[in-house]
Amino acid sequence: MSAPLIASARHGPRIAPRHAGRPWTWVLDIDGESWLLRPIDPADAEALREGFRQLSPEEIRQRFLHPLTELTHEHALQLASIDPRREFALVLAHPGPPGASRIGAVARVAIDPRSGEGEFAVIVGRPLSGRGIGTFLVRRLIEWCRRKRLPAIFGLSLDDNAPMLAIASRLGFSRSSLIGEPGIVLLRLQLQPAGVHPSRREG
Numbered sequence: 001m002s003a004p005l006i007a008s009a010r011h012g013p014r015i016a017p018r019h020a021g022r023p024w025t026w027v028l029d030i031d032g033e034s035w036l037l038r039p040i041d042p043a044d045a046e047a048l049r050e051g052f053r054q055l056s057p058e059e060i061r062q063r064f065l066h067p068l069t070e071l072t073h074e075h076a077l078q079l080a081s082i083d084p085r086r087e088f089a090l091v092l093a094h095p096g097p098p099g100a101s102r103i104g105a106v107a108r109v110a111i112d113p114r115s116g117e118g119e120f121a122v123i124v125g126r127p128l129s130g131r132g133i134g135t136f137l138v139r140r141l142i143e144w145c146r147r148k149r150l151p152a153i154f155g156l157s158l159d160d161n162a163p164m165l166a167i168a169s170r171l172g173f174s175r176s177s178l179i180g181e182p183g184i185v186l187l188r189l190q191l192q193p194a195g196v197h198p199s200r201r202e203g
């Protein structure tokens with residue numbers, strides 16, 4: 001059964017995802033098209049490169065915090081090949097096998113070896129933005145971090161990135177500036193009481 005769209009006063013139809021019967025996998029109906037939100041796969045590398053070519057320089061700067069003109073095959077393969085013990089990444093893709101499906105959004109989190117906290121990054125391509133997808137993705141990253149019993153999740157954002165700041169604020173992240181990094185803010189959500197260290201790591 002298809003889930004109802006939830007109307008948003010500010011941004012038109014929002015997405016009501018439904019579970020697809022596999023772990024970390026949902027179906028989203030967006031403007032009459034079915035999209036699959038699923039864990040990333042190494043075979044997605046070329047689709048990541050294609051998706052990157054569709055991004056504006058501003059979107060790239062917001063995601064990577066510096067200009068990047070090309071996503072090389074090696075970089076894309078690295079982004080698509082995750083170590084499940086310390087990383088988690090979801091792609092919003094057209095249905096079809098990895099490698100044969102276009103990608104419209106990506107969200108990832110990796111455990112920072114120094115702090116043990118999860119560092120996240122997310123990108124939703126402009127055609128799909130403003131429907132609650134970014135919020136849904138960050139919620140899933142938080143869920144993964146909670147399952148791993150990580151003390152906190154954090155991400156870096158440009159301080160003029162209104163949509164990212166709106167998501168962070170809505171989900172309860174704190175915001176602080178970084179010494180020596182003008183224009184960049186640290187967004188951080190405490191997941192465990194301070195002083196509690198990860199005692200159990202779940203898959």
Ligand SMILES: CC(C)(COP(=O)(O)OP(=O)(O)OC[C@H]1O[C@@H](n2cnc3c(N)ncnc32)[C@H](O)[C@@H]1OP(=O)(O)O)[C@@H](O)C(=O)NCCC(=O)NCCS
Binds near residue numbers: 124
């Ligand atoms: C940031 C990003 C992921 C948001 O994705 P999205 O799917 O559009 O996000 P959502 O629809 O869940 O939420 C966007 C929120 O920003 C708000 N927003 C959008 N434009 C805004 C603006 N100009 N001013 C203030 N708020 C704005 C929306 O109102 C919405 O909040 P609401 O749900 O309370 O209405 C997307 O814009 C993106 O990929 N940007 C480029 C990469 C990036 O910036 N990544 C973040 C750093 S890693």
